[in-house]
Amino acid sequence: MSTMTAKAASPPSSRVGVGATIQQTATLAWRSLVQIKHNPWELLDLSIQPIMFLLLFTYVFGGAISGSTGDYLQFALPGLLVQNALFYTLSTAIGLNSDITKGVFDRLRSLPISRTAPLAGRVIADTFKQIWAFALLVGFGAVLGFRVQTDLLGVLGALALLVVVSLAMAWMSVLIGLIASSPEKVQMISFSAMMPLTFTSSALVPADTFPAWLKTWSDLNPVTHLADAIRGMMIGGEVASPALVSLLWAAGFALVFAPIAINVFRTRI
Amino acid sequence: MRYAIQAEGLVKHYGATKALDGVDLEVRQGRLLGVLGPNGAGKTTAVRILATLLRPDKGTATVAGFDLFREAHKVRSLIGLTGQYASVDEMLTGTENLVMIGRLLGLSRPEAKRRAAELLDRFSLTEAGGRAAKTFSGGMRRRLDLAASLIGRPEVLFLDEPTTGLDPRSRTELWDVVRGLMADGVTVLLTTQYLEEADQLADDIVVFDHGKVIASGSSDQLKARAGSQVLEVRPIDESRLDVVSKVVGDVLDTVPEVVSGKVTASVHDPAVVPAIVRRLDDLGVVASELSLRKPSLDEVFLTLTGHRAEQEADDSDKAEAKSTATV
Numbered sequence: 277m278s279t280m281t282a283k284a285a286s287p288p289s290s291r292v293g294v295g296a297t298i299q300q301t302a303t304l305a306w307r308s309l310v311q312i313k314h315n316p317w318e319l320l321d322l323s324i325q326p327i328m329f330l331l332l333f334t335y336v337f338g339g340a341i342s343g344s345t346g347d348y349l350q351f352a353l354p355g356l357l358v359q360n361a362l363f364y365t366l367s368t369a370i371g372l373n374s375d376i377t378k379g380v381f382d383r384l385r386s387l388p389i390s391r392t393a394p395l396a397g398r399v400i401a402d403t404f405k406q407i408w409a410f411a412l413l414v415g416f417g418a419v420l421g422f423r424v425q426t427d428l429l430g431v432l433g434a435l436a437l438l439v440v441v442s443l444a445m446a447w448m449s450v451l452i453g454l455i456a457s458s459p460e461k462v463q464m465i466s467f468s469a470m471m472p473l474t475f476t477s478s479a480l481v482p483a484d485t486f487p488a489w490l491k492t493w494s495d496l497n498p499v500t501h502l503a504d505a506i507r508g509m510m511i512g513g514e515v516a517s518p519a520l521v522s523l524l525w526a527a528g529f530a531l532v533f534a535p536i537a538i539n540v541f542r543t544r545i
Numbered sequence: 546m547r548y549a550i551q552a553e554g555l556v557k558h559y560g561a562t563k564a565l566d567g568v569d570l571e572v573r574q575g576r577l578l579g580v581l582g583p584n585g586a587g588k589t590t591a592v593r594i595l596a597t598l599l600r601p602d603k604g605t606a607t608v609a610g611f612d613l614f615r616e617a618h619k620v621r622s623l624i625g626l627t628g629q630y631a632s633v634d635e636m637l638t639g640t641e642n643l644v645m646i647g648r649l650l651g652l653s654r655p656e657a658k659r660r661a662a663e664l665l666d667r668f669s670l671t672e673a674g675g676r677a678a679k680t681f682s683g684g685m686r687r688r689l690d691l692a693a694s695l696i697g698r699p700e701v702l703f704l705d706e707p708t709t710g711l712d713p714r715s716r717t718e719l720w721d722v723v724r725g726l727m728a729d730g731v732t733v734l735l736t737t738q739y740l741e742e743a744d745q746l747a748d749d750i751v752v753f754d755h756g757k758v759i760a761s762g763s764s765d766q767l768k769a770r771a772g773s774q775v776l777e778v779r780p781i782d783e784s785r786l787d788v789v790s791k792v793v794g795d796v797l798d799t800v801p802e803v804v805s806g807k808v809t810a811s812v813h814d815p816a817v818v819p820a821i822v823r824r825l826d827d828l829g830v831v832a833s834e835l836s837l838r839k840p841s842l843d844e845v846f847l848t849l850t851g852h853r854a855e856q857e858a859d860d861s862d863k864a865e866a867k868s869t870a871t872v
Binding site for chain 2: 291292296299300303304306307310311314315378379380382383384385386387388389393
């Protein structure tokens with residue numbers, strides 16, 4: 277004990293270096309991921325919903341929508357990937373909010389660490405979870421009969437696009453996490469936003485049968501473009517245009533929500 | 546002597562609510578300042594400001610010799626915060642919580658583990674170290690909280706209501722821990738709703754009410770400031786309480802309190818006591834207890850603020866129920 281007299285954080289410096297920031301971010305990402313080790317249920321939690329959606333949509337709606345469950349699975353799996361990724365961005369909000377309401381965030385902010393590390397650590401951990409959910413859905417889908425029509429590059433491209441868009445969406449999630457009064461509220465707000473957004477798109481059904489007004493909206497809906505792009509990359513079809521529109525939407529999201537979230541972060545917390 | 550905490554004119558408003566309305570605080574190095582006050586008096590706001598979590602609307606402050614606003618980062622490297630709000634991650638084990646903080650403070654993995662083990666041992670948490678913090682009892686959680694804030698060997702420690710909601714035994718244990726820290730030379734700012742806690746631990750006490758410091762000094766000075774002593778008389782025969790009350794009232798020219806078989810009254814001039822004793826003797830009243838004592842901090846608080854410390858409940862159950870509602 278006496279051999280370790282050096283103060284952990286001395287000499288005090290006024291800035292956090294890049295190396296330290298990365299190390300702190302990694303520590304905080306570890307903190308979010310190590311919970312899975314103690315609570316494997318969390319991983320199950322993370323996995324059950326996508327699998328349930330996959331099974332329900334394929335076997336309940338599949339035949340009615342596409343004539344056969346196999347055809348529908350082929351169409352819907354990319355859409356389900358999108359839906360799941362968007363839903364999952366909300367876990368950032370829930371985790372952040374629970375840190376704030378429980379006081380963990382205050383402890384982190386009272387430490388001489390990079391101001392961005394707590395946010396960045398959480399977002400990076402959530403990105404790992406996104407990748408897990410993606411692999412799980414594609415793997416389980418393959419068991420049920422889903423076949424990638426393109427190649428590995430297409431699949432990796434789809435994953436990359438989903439991660440990028442999710443990171444942009446995470447800003448909105450951060451904002452919700454900062455302003456909501458409890459994690460339960462976050463869940464409610466997000467659910468009532470995400471559900472209609474993903475269902476009024478071409479993610480899960482072809483938009484052809486929508487009434488005209490809904491079709492107009494669906495064509496605008498960023499989820500439609502994202503689903504079309506992912507579909508293109510996994511089973512073939514147009515990629516460039518929907519991918520570009522998706523990225524523009526993502527940029528727009530980040531441009532609008534990042535400054536607001538950062539401002540709220542600075543002033544309210 | 547150097548001041549570890551020095552704050553001047555701190556003001557923080559939330560809309561129309563004045564959480565802090567011009568507060569000055571000074572804590573000398575190595576001392577423990579008790580900030581005493583009821584819920585909503587502004588104690589937590591003051592701690593949050595001094596721990597760099599909140600910017601005041603007005604005022605200046607230095608903590609551990611550094612300007613709170615211009616050198617916040619340096620301040621953070623020298624303080625520790627434990628309390629109602631700063632908390633541990635419930636999903637992580639005790640050890641992981643401490644290792645995480647150690648790593649964030651730049652310790653290597655083995656160093657962080659060693660420091661965690663050392664602190665778990667010091668706070669009798671070694672056995673529970675491998676369990677998730679959510680399984681900890683209230684007292685264990687507070688100790689883990691405290692351990693977490695000590696990883697960086699802070700010079701200044703903020704303890705925001707560290708014993709609120711704890712059972713009496715855990716509270717006493719935590720007091721011992723705090724005394725140990727003071728022996729190490731750490732400067733402590735402790736907020737509390739418990740008058741007894743301030744009395745037990747604090748070198749100096751400031752009393753907050755409605756965002757202002759309404760009194761400060763040592764526990765003895767504050768008791769003296771209430772300006773009187775307290776006379777208590779308990780007759781052997783409880784049926785004579787009325788007589789005792791009348792005698793005390795007549796001599797002191799006040800209306801004494803009659804509670805649980807005792808007559809209690811403020812005395813400004815101790816010289817009147819013999820007169821009371823004589824008159825009681827004349828009336829044949831035998832007292833089983835007759836004492837003149839300094840007022841308790843509770844009574845001081847009442848004198849200073851005109852109202853009782855709301856949260857000061859006689860039984861800790863009541864205090865616990867209230868505090869859990871506010872957490």
